[in-house]
Amino acid sequence: MLQVHFIRENKETVLAGLAKRNFANAETIIDQVLAADVNRRATQVALDNTLAESNKLSKEIGGLFKSGEVQKANLLKEKTVQLKEKSKELAESLNSFAEELQELLYQIPNVPHSTVKAGTSEEDNENIFNEGAIPNLGENALPHWELAKKYDIIDFELGNKITGAGFPVYKGKGARLQRALINYFLDKNTKAGYTEVQVPHLVNTESATATGQLPDKDGQMYHSTIDDLYLIPTAEIPITNMFRGNLLQESEFPITVTGYTPCFRREAGSYGAHVRGLNRLHQFDKVEIVRIEHPDNSYQALNGMVEHIKEILRELKLPYRILRLCGGDTGFTSALTFDFELFSTAQDRWLEISSASNFETFQANRLKLRFKNKEGKSELAHTLNGSSLALPRVLAGILENYQTADGIKIPDVLVPYCGFDYIK
Template structure:
């Protein structure tokens, strides 16, 4: 969430930044924010004056009673009663302005970083890096959903029977490969200095609001209405919320965390051939990395995260590319996002497998996550997160790109985790 003071002091810069996102409601919402904030501040000043006068009169009343001037004291007491009624009305009015201001701020996305280009969709994203060789597969190479059936390692129909579409069942070596990837990703993250956490898979509304899932994406989250809890779309939500309402010291930076969780996404409106098999699921596994950083170091940290993810993909020997997202494709809460895509040779298309994002102070403002700077003043921290990695499409890429006439070869780095070299 943007800070109202920042909007007030940098109105044109805010509008210019939101223009990169092609955010049509920018001018209307910004004007509403400024007007509501002006009314809120004026009401606060008026209320403060009345409370100050009421306190002053209360002291005078005490003195008058002590000196025996009961009549004067009674008159002043009547005046303070009227002031209390007025202050009550103003407090309610102030609360209304504050709530309205908060709701307006919730509707405004983050300001993109200066390196982010204008754009409307993923077609406007910039390819900033690519690496790896695309394998030459046999003419009869199969997409992963057919390989899964051929080798009996993932059962999509069984998952549909148990729950519904988008909830696959992993079997035998498919389940072991899935578990191997989770352990491998966690080990890589821990070796890079990330502390592992096991976190809840449901969060309350306050947590979902703090990281930006509410009120923007409630339609994409599974909601346990009876308990008012939400199934997490990513480990980012519970991990980042561990630091909600914290006041840090500069010496606490950097805070680095990693965790494995299942992820739950309704993916409402997602249909078509591009969502077949593991390409888009309602439940999937992911290992996440999260960083809490000093504002001066957050973009160095983002670069470190990108390099870390690159290192994992190099070890897996999967062809991949990195895209800097344009304004129109950048997530609501992010200032700068790099997407990683691997090439699925059997599908002849790129599949997104990771995002690494810097949210700057946008989440921290909602989280009330601050630190004391060298001057002893309170300042908002920067938050970052990345997938390291999301499993379904990595698994799909391995199955498709590593298929041979002898079966599916397991990447060398995963063999110690799997305990086998081939799926056949």
């Protein structure tokens, strides 16, 4: 959520930013925000003045009672009754202006960073980095869902029986490889200074709202209505909300946390060949990194996250590219997002495996996550997160890119974690 005073003081910047996202009716909604803001403030001033008068009278009445001047006191009492009615009306209208303002602000996405290009869809994303050799697999290369069946390591039908589509069962060396990846990722992250946590997999409405999944992505999360809890679509929610409402000292920066969780997504509206196999699941595993940063350092921190993820992919020897998302493809809450995609040779397409974003103060505003700055004032912190990494597509990439006539070769760096070097 953008801060009202930021919009008030930087209207043109906000409009230019929203234009890069192709955000419809930006001007209209910004004007509505500004109007609601003016109304809210004017009403608050009127209310404050009424209450001030009322408070003053109450003090006088107190004094009169003490000195025994009951008649005078009763006269003043009548006056306060009128003031009370007036302030009640003003309070109600203040509330409705504040609510209106809040609802409008919830609809406005973050202002993209200056380096973000305008664009409407993934077609407009900028490819800014490529690394890793694309293997030559020959004509008999199989997509991962065939390999999974051939070596009996992932059972999609079994998942269908137990739950439904998009809930695979990993078996034998498939399960072991999955666990190896989780451990490997967590080890890499903790070695880079991230503190490992295990967090709840269900969150309340407040948490989901603070990181921006609600109200924007309502319907994408599984919702346990009886307890009003949501299954997490990403560890970003519980981990970032660990710090909700906190007032930090500058010396506490940077805060760096990593955690492994399953992620649950309804993926309503997804269909077709692109959702085959592991490409799009309702439940998948992911290791996440989250940073809370001083505003002056957040972009440097984002670059650090990108370098960190690069190193992991380098070690796994997987061919990948980095995209800087265009305005239209950047998430609602993000100011700048880099997507990592690995190349699946057998499918001949790029698969998104990580997304690293700087949210600046957008989440912090809802989280009320602040720090004391050098002037002793409270200031919003910056929040960032990235996947390091999402499991299923990395698994798909390994199965497909490492397939040989003798079976699936395990990347060297994972062999100690797996305890085997081939899946045959």
